[in-house]
Amino acid sequence: MELSFLEQFKAYLSADDITNIKNANDEVINFGKTIKVACIGIYNNGKSSLLNVLVDDFEEKTFKVSDKRETTTSKEVAKNGFTYIDTPGLNENDQDDKVVFDTMHKSDCNLFVHNVAGGEFTEAEVKSLEKIKLNWNNPKDFINQTVFVLSRIDEIGNEADITNTENKMKEQIKKIYGVENPMFIAVFSKRYQKGKIESKQTLIDKSNIENLKNEIKNLSTKRHNDILKTKESRLNSAVENARTKIVNLLNSKKSSRDTKVTQNNNYDSNLNSDISSIRSTLSSKYRTLNNI
Ligand SMILES: Nc1nc2c(ncn2[C@@H]2O[C@H](COP(=O)(O)OP(=O)(O)OP(=O)(O)O)[C@@H](O)[C@H]2O)c(=O)[nH]1
Ligand SMILES: [Mg+2]
The missing domain is CATH 1.20.5 (Single alpha-helices involved in coiled-coils or other helix-helix interfaces)
Structure with a gap:
């Protein structure tokens, strides 16, 4: 315009x-020049760790990682046709939540990172999902443009437990958003990191990170027209x-x-x-x- x-x-x-x-x-x-991917979730769930492997930084220098609350602003890094955006942890304070919501309004796709070692969505995550729903014109769109990423799968002994937890989380999402079968993927960033550093393809394959990249690509291709329409309607309402x-x-x-x-x-x-x-x-x- x-x-x-x-x-x-x-x-x-x-x-x-x-x-x-x-x-x-x-x-x-x-x-269309780049696919904007926002990484969101409760603090300490592995958002920044995941983004580092997505941008092929195996020394974890691009997005700061720590075992305490770390990320407090949103940071964008472009790599191979994607722009990855790190965000502060959800449900800590209103100011951080606003940074996350503003970022999500600009993104084409979201990765909602959940620490599966802690079981299904926590109370804080449920609250955040409810708050996101209130901030979205058409809440089902949020689910349609989000991949729920299960992190820290190494801390779970049994694969069946991951499937169990995933099913419980799907029920929680259905209860809030009324959407069946949102996209889920379990990844292991550290295994991918190790596989890349030591050139071990089995570790890379088992980490599921390449599958996640493909999911993001498929999602943005599938939703290309919807995403453009949303952006145009945001521009129209700003002008209006x-x-x-x-x-x-x-x-x-x-x-x-x-x-x-x-x-x-x-x-x-x-x-x-x-x-x-x-x-x-x-x-x-x-x-x-x-x-x-
Ligand atoms: N065991 C295990 N630890 C992980 C994994 N991913 C991340 N971590 C660890 O979890 C802690 C938090 O990781 P971050 O990537 O900083 O988490 P974050 O969600 O960005 O945290 P904030 O920026 O504080 O919101 C760090 O100590 C990481 O090393 C994983 O897959 N397995
Ligand atoms: Mg972080």
Whole structure:
């Protein structure tokens, strides 16, 4: 969209309104150049560890990893046609949640990372899923563009336990979103890291990381048109919001100008009536004085 009109109306808009329109426009213009993947989830669940392997950083320098709460801002890194975005842990505070939600609104696909060693979704995760639902125009879209990634599978002895937990989580999602069969994949970032460092293909295959990459690609191809439509409708609503704001502001200026005109007209008419009354009084006095 040609945005030169913003210059003309900038006196009527806030810096935030203008940034919103420009960002939404950039999203539409740049759509398809890269697939934006947001990594979300509760803190310490392995989001940054997963992103490091997705960008082939086996020294974990790109996205900071720690066993305490670490990521507090969103960070983007582009690699092989994808832009991976790390986010702060969900459900810690409103400010962090806002960073995550803003990031998700820009992303084409989300990876919801869950620590499967702790069982099904925790209370904090359920709360976050409910909050995301409230922040989404069409909540089913969130599920359709999200892959639920089970991390820390090495801490679970039995594969059946992973399937069991996955089924419980699907029930939890169904209860909140009414969606059956969301996408799930269990990965082991550290095994992929080791496989790459030691050139062991079996470890790479068993880590499921390549499958995850394919899932992301399939998902973004499948949802190409829907994602573009969402971005276009976000741009339209940003422009529509600005238009409503300008019209309201102009109407309120016009109404205050009309009030002033009415006040001036009243003043003029009172003044004219005073002048004629003074004139008539004076001329009558003049006639009296002169005994006319
Ligand atoms: N055993 C095991 N540990 C893991 C795995 N993935 C990550 N970790 C460890 O879990 C801890 C947290 O990992 P991070 O990647 O920093 O987690 P995060 O979700 O980014 O955490 P925040 O940035 O605090 O929200 C680190 O100590 C990691 O080494 C895994 O697959 N298995
Ligand atoms: Mg992190």
